[in-house]
Amino acid sequence: MEIKDVGLQSRAIIDEVSKAIVGKEDVLNRVMVGILAEAHILFEDYPGLAKTLIARSFAQALGMDFKRIQFTPDLLPSDITGSHVFDRETEEFTLTVGPIFANIVLADEINRATPKTQSALLEAMQESQVTIDGETHPLPSPFIVIATQNPIEYEGTFPLPEAQLDRFMIRLSVGYPDADGEVEILERRRERKRDEITLSPVTSADRLLEMRAAVEEVFVEPDIEKYIVSIVSKTRTDNDVYVGASPRGSLALLKLARAQAALDGRDYVLPDDVKAFAEPALAHRLILNPDLWSKRITEADVVNKILRLVPVPKVG
Numbered sequence: 001m002e003i004k005d006v007g008l009q010s011r012a013i014i015d016e017v018s019k020a021i022v023g024k025e026d027v028l029n030r031v032m033v034g035i036l037a038e039a040h041i042l043f044e045d046y047p048g049l050a051k052t053l054i055a056r057s058f059a060q061a062l063g064m065d066f067k068r069i070q071f072t073p074d075l076l077p078s079d080i081t082g083s084h085v086f087d088r089e090t091e092e093f094t095l096t097v098g099p100i101f102a103n104i105v106l107a108d109e110i111n112r113a114t115p116k117t118q119s120a121l122l123e124a125m126q127e128s129q130v131t132i133d134g135e136t137h138p139l140p141s142p143f144i145v146i147a148t149q150n151p152i153e154y155e156g157t158f159p160l161p162e163a164q165l166d167r168f169m170i171r172l173s174v175g176y177p178d179a180d181g182e183v184e185i186l187e188r189r190r191e192r193k194r195d196e197i198t199l200s201p202v203t204s205a206d207r208l209l210e211m212r213a214a215v216e217e218v219f220v221e222p223d224i225e226k227y228i229v230s231i232v233s234k235t236r237t238d239n240d241v242y243v244g245a246s247p248r249g250s251l252a253l254l255k256l257a258r259a260q261a262a263l264d265g266r267d268y269v270l271p272d273d274v275k276a277f278a279e280p281a282l283a284h285r286l287i288l289n290p291d292l293w294s295k296r297i298t299e300a301d302v303v304n305k306i307l308r309l310v311p312v313p314k315v316g
Helices: 003-017 025-036 051-062 077-081 120-127 179-192 205-215 222-237 247-263 271-285 290-295 299-309
Strands: 041-044 066-070 082-087 092-097 104-108 129-132 135-138 144-149 170-172 241-243
Touching: 003 025, 003 051, 003 205, 003 247, 025 051, 025 170, 025 205, 025 247, 025 271, 051 066, 051 104, 051 144, 077 082, 077 120, 077 129, 082 129, 120 129, 120 144, 170 271, 205 247, 222 241, 222 247, 222 271, 222 299, 247 271, 271 299
Parallel strands: 041 144, 041 170, 066 104, 104 144
Antiparallel strands: 082 092, 129 135
16 A cells, blocks of 8 residues: 555544544544554543544544443453353353454543553553463454543543553544534534434555554654654653653654654655644653642643754755
């Protein structure tokens, strides 16, 4: 598959998802880039902003298997991975797989489960496999985890540990629609006369793997790679940051920049591709100095400050 075909196919997927999601083209673009970059995606936003609908809509447009897991304090690791169940007829234990065995898995309100249950996702997200009763089982390919959490309601929740946050390549928010967009949401609901929205598959799992392979051919100039490293290195030395991003942050930024270039139909990366994903790829990997909390300075503010400080390379 050629790069221009990746761009055309990606736009077709976004157009199909736009039939369900109104006025959030930038968010859909970032999700599509994440899917091309083999990312796991964390949505952090208020309830009712279509986070679940975005995940389900992309699964339908991509023609892939979709499972939703509602995380609660009493959810067990085996509820996610599955377990061996004794069959009285055969007098043998048979494997009953859990909802993690899907192409796209929605981990809804992931921070409501205990750390032990959250850790059941770590192996799956990093290795694309799970271990059940000592046996290792590969997960379907492609495999994408899209998780959600509420940024303001912390009662009865268990904050994600840094090791698990680091497994999410990007953190996104949806935001409220504008007035015209919200009116269009109401109009679409009235016209279709039902809540459910069914989309048509635009591609398939095998086709997505071909698109990802094509992204690997996108050219990156050495100066762009140095630019990425300079941005990430600055997060480790900035006075506002207690713990900066690891090399995994650099790799994430590289993969996302290449995927953005491919979505735009280009076979080379521009500095703007890097800048577009610096905040989504790096902000959630930073731990700020505690004295900044009272000043209401966020991780995103720090990343944007670093982008202004690091010189942009000239390419062409």
